[in-house]
Amino acid sequence: MRVRLKGINRVKKRLADGSQVVYYYAWKGGPRLKGNPGSPEFIDSYNSALENRRVKPDGLLQSVLRKYLASPDFLGLADKTRRDYSRHIRAIEDDFGDFPLVALSDKKARGEFLEWRDKIGLTNPRQADYRFSVLARVLSWAVDRGDAPANPCKNPGRLYHSERVDSVWTPHDETAFYERAPEHLHLALMLALWTGQRQGDLLALTWAGYDGRRIRLKQKKTNRRIVIPVGTPLRRALDALKSKVSSHSDALDLSSSTILTTQKGKAWTEDGFRTSWSKACAKAGVADVTFHDLRGTAVTRLALAGCTSPEIATVTGHSLKDVNAILDAHYLSRDSQLAESAIRKLEKRVESPN
Incomplete structure (x- = not known):
C-alpha cells in the first residue's frame, strides 16, 4: 500500500x-x-x-525572530535599515519560522541555511547575502541572550562581489552635472563631494547643523557625531542659499528646515530624491556612477589633496580601516593622478635630499 x-x-x-x-x-x-x-x-x-x-511555539525560530523585532537592538537601527530588516525577517519566517531552535546545534543546520541562501543567490546574490546576514545577526543576538543554542550562520562568506573600481565621479561628470542638471540639485552634489556623507544624512541636515564655519551631524547608520569644517566653495553656496531662504522664513523656522529641498522648497523624501537624482544624471549624461559613489569620490579627492587616512576619516566618518580599504581596493589603485603625485614627491626628494 x-x-x-x-x-x-x-x-x-x-x-x-x-x-x-x-x-x-x-x-x-x-x-x-x-x-x-x-x-x-x-x-x-x-x-x-x-x-x-x-514543539511549543517558544521552541521555534519564529519566536526568536519576533523577539528581535521588539528588541532595542532592532528599534535602534536607522529607519531605512529597520524597513529592510523587517522585509527580510518576514521572508525568513516564511521559510524557517517553524524550524526548531534545538536543531540549530545540529551540524547539518548550517548546510540547510547555506543551501537556502545559495538558492536565492541564483537570481539575486546581493539579496541572498543581505538576507543571510540578517538571519546571522538575529541568531547572534539570540545566542547572547540564551534564547538560541547556536548560530550556524556565522562567517558564511559572500556570493556577491562588487566590481566598482572605476566608480568615482570624474571632473567631467561633475562639470556636466552642474551645466545640465536642475539647479536645485547642484548643492546636493557639492555637499556630497565636500563632506563625503551618505545621502540620508545630507537630506536630513538642517540649518541648525551649520554655523557658518562647520557642519555638525549625527550619522544615522553609525550614530557617530561628525564635525566637518566647511570649505570656501561650499560655504559660499550655503551662505547664499541661507540668505535667500531666511528672507522668506523667520529664524525659528529656518533652524529646523532642511538645507536640501525640492524645487518647491519642501523637504525631500528618500524615494523622491533618488528618482529626481536619477533623472538629473540621465539628463546630464552622467552614467555608471551613483550618489553613493560620491562618498568614495570624496575620499579619493581628499587623498589626492595630500590628506592622511586619519584626516580623511575625521571628515567622512569612516573608520581608519574603511578609509584604507576604499583607497586600496576601490579607488586609488586606478588613479593616475596619485601616481603622478608620488613620482613628483620622489623627484623632489632625490633632487633635494636635505
Whole structure:
C-alpha cells in the first residue's frame, strides 16, 4: 500500500558537474528527508520531522525572530535599515519560522541555511547575502541572550562581489552635472563631494547643523557625531542659499528646515530624491556612477589633496580601516593622478635630499 505524505517540498539542484539531483524536504523550509521516496528510511525521516515540528511555539525560530523585532537592538537601527530588516525577517519566517531552535546545534543546520541562501543567490546574490546576514545577526543576538543554542550562520562568506573600481565621479561628470542638471540639485552634489556623507544624512541636515564655519551631524547608520569644517566653495553656496531662504522664513523656522529641498522648497523624501537624482544624471549624461559613489569620490579627492587616512576619516566618518580599504581596493589603485603625485614627491626628494 502506498502512503501519501503531505507537504513534501521537492527541490531540484544542478551540481558543479552539470548533473541534476532532487532533494526532498518535509515542508518548505523544513529538514531534508533521508532515503528515497517511499522507502522506510524516507517515511521514518518524515515522521521524525513532524514530531520535531510539534514543539511549543517558544521552541521555534519564529519566536526568536519576533523577539528581535521588539528588541532595542532592532528599534535602534536607522529607519531605512529597520524597513529592510523587517522585509527580510518576514521572508525568513516564511521559510524557517517553524524550524526548531534545538536543531540549530545540529551540524547539518548550517548546510540547510547555506543551501537556502545559495538558492536565492541564483537570481539575486546581493539579496541572498543581505538576507543571510540578517538571519546571522538575529541568531547572534539570540545566542547572547540564551534564547538560541547556536548560530550556524556565522562567517558564511559572500556570493556577491562588487566590481566598482572605476566608480568615482570624474571632473567631467561633475562639470556636466552642474551645466545640465536642475539647479536645485547642484548643492546636493557639492555637499556630497565636500563632506563625503551618505545621502540620508545630507537630506536630513538642517540649518541648525551649520554655523557658518562647520557642519555638525549625527550619522544615522553609525550614530557617530561628525564635525566637518566647511570649505570656501561650499560655504559660499550655503551662505547664499541661507540668505535667500531666511528672507522668506523667520529664524525659528529656518533652524529646523532642511538645507536640501525640492524645487518647491519642501523637504525631500528618500524615494523622491533618488528618482529626481536619477533623472538629473540621465539628463546630464552622467552614467555608471551613483550618489553613493560620491562618498568614495570624496575620499579619493581628499587623498589626492595630500590628506592622511586619519584626516580623511575625521571628515567622512569612516573608520581608519574603511578609509584604507576604499583607497586600496576601490579607488586609488586606478588613479593616475596619485601616481603622478608620488613620482613628483620622489623627484623632489632625490633632487633635494636635505
